[in-house]
Amino acid sequence: MTATVTTDSRTEKSDRVTSRGTGGARRRLPRIPDRIRQGGLPYLLLLPAVLLELLVHVIPMIIGIVMSFRQLTQFYINNWGGAPWSGFDNYRIAVDVNAPIGEALLHSFFVTCVFTFFAVGLAWLFGVAAAIMLQENFRGRGFLRAIFLVPYALPVYAAVITWAFMFQRDNGLVNHVLHDQLGITDQPSFWLIGDNSIYALIVVSVWKGWPFAFLIVMAGLQNIPRELYEASAIDGAGIWQQIRKITLPALRPVNQVLVLVLFLWTFNDFNTPYVLFGKAAPENADLISIHIYQSSFVTWNFGTGSAMSVLLLLFLLVVTAVYLLITSRGRKGADA
């Protein structure tokens, strides 16, 4: 954080240098070292992005951290600086698993982990399968590629509302197929309340997420040199062997980034459960972002909500760091 601020203050200082540096280049002076000739130009170019990131991400995050140490309820919302300090109380409340708030948070955390595992796993699997199956050219390939991208292009709220309609108990497609047509269930089931809601959530999340995996893997496949396949074909390798020995290993770096991004998005996802279930998710599908939203904006306990957000961020940081460590070590091992 401090480092970013440093960058920012440097920017203003070096503004004046810019014009001089540019003028120098224009008059085609003899070669000057890069650092001098460019002057403050790079900082000037970065200025808008830095200012916006500060305003919308960095400063709010710092305030969020400060708020997590205050007793911030609706009485202080107009003057949040006046809310009394409460030390680590909010954190103590959030992690006290013997009390209702902490217990609910832990439950929500477990639900989110299970949800993320299946949602990311399936989205990744479908995306990779689709991209590999469309790698070779055949009739209808472009058409299928367009179809596969439709869930990615549809706005979340429009698509998820449609899924909510499909999961309706009495007039939805899902029960019509499972109960009326296939006779798998004795009764038409509830999908948006009760125990089944986690399945509904996973299905919608996978539907929404796999086209992104498909897109990234498809882009990754274009970087694999054709000669590898040609050479292996001459050596007598079949298509299954090529997929196993060439395609999948070559995709490893892409997959590593992809899985991390999918994990972060899915773990933080707010839009899908919010549109599918509304402000209060069923207990079985109570994802952490909805849970924090509920704790902050519905029960008006912003201090605890902020503490929960900070804990969530710390968790994501640790997971990301461990993941990067493992995968970079793996890559080094593969290179050696």
Add this chain to the structure above:
Amino acid sequence: MAAPQSFLWTRRVILTFLAAFALLPVYVMVSSSLKPLQDVSGKFHWIPSGLTVKPYFDIWDTVPLARYFVNSLVVAGTATVLSVIIAVFSAYAVSRYKFRGKRVFTVTVLSTQMFPGILFLLPLFLIFVNIGNSTGIALYGSRGGLILTYLTFSLPFSIWMLIGYFDSIPRDLDEAALVDGCGPLGALFRVVVPAAVPGIVAVAVYAFMTAWGEVLFASVMTNDTTRTLAVGLQGYATQNDVYWNQVMAASLVVSVPIVAGFLLLQRYLVAGLTAGAVK
């Protein structure tokens, strides 16, 4: 290359399944939007019993859909244009210059991707309210506040992708422009930007879709007049009577422009990703 039967069959099965999975909600959306209300309120039927286009006329009266549409268009459009311009400048700086703080900048920008939106929702809300109280600039509840917020959402990914894309454009090109008397900005706009069109289009598509589809901030940061489609569509669903045929018709109406635009530009997106993000 002749593929064995086992591969062809696996491919058929997988692709059929995925195509059906992808299109199932689209079918429901289209078919239900053409059903009369009593049909859509009863048991689901694959084939509509009677076709009607009435829902397509009713959607505009049940909620002020046209206003939401304009709001979404203004917010997403402006956020996209600004975000792309800012990303081009930043990516150019990172790709072409050596300077102190470069690493700090890229790491900080990238790591904001990881923040849960909920963490800065409330503080941002408070900042906007405070700015409004002290300076009179209405950010909370205004389109401007939402534009400001959205344009940073796509910024990290856009900068990251454009850095990769600019890196893949030979430096000789813009250095030649510099030698020929262009300023650095001249080189950027006359040489680098034209060469990076696929990357820039890809970034613009991504930015527009991010803004068009965002729900959380739209539901907290807007009021009756600035509401976007993301919040407006819920208007059909939260009433006692849910007009599902209208919900589906409205969903389709707000989806068609963005899906059509996306499918037209998807080649750019893959090209942009290939050069930029996936190296």
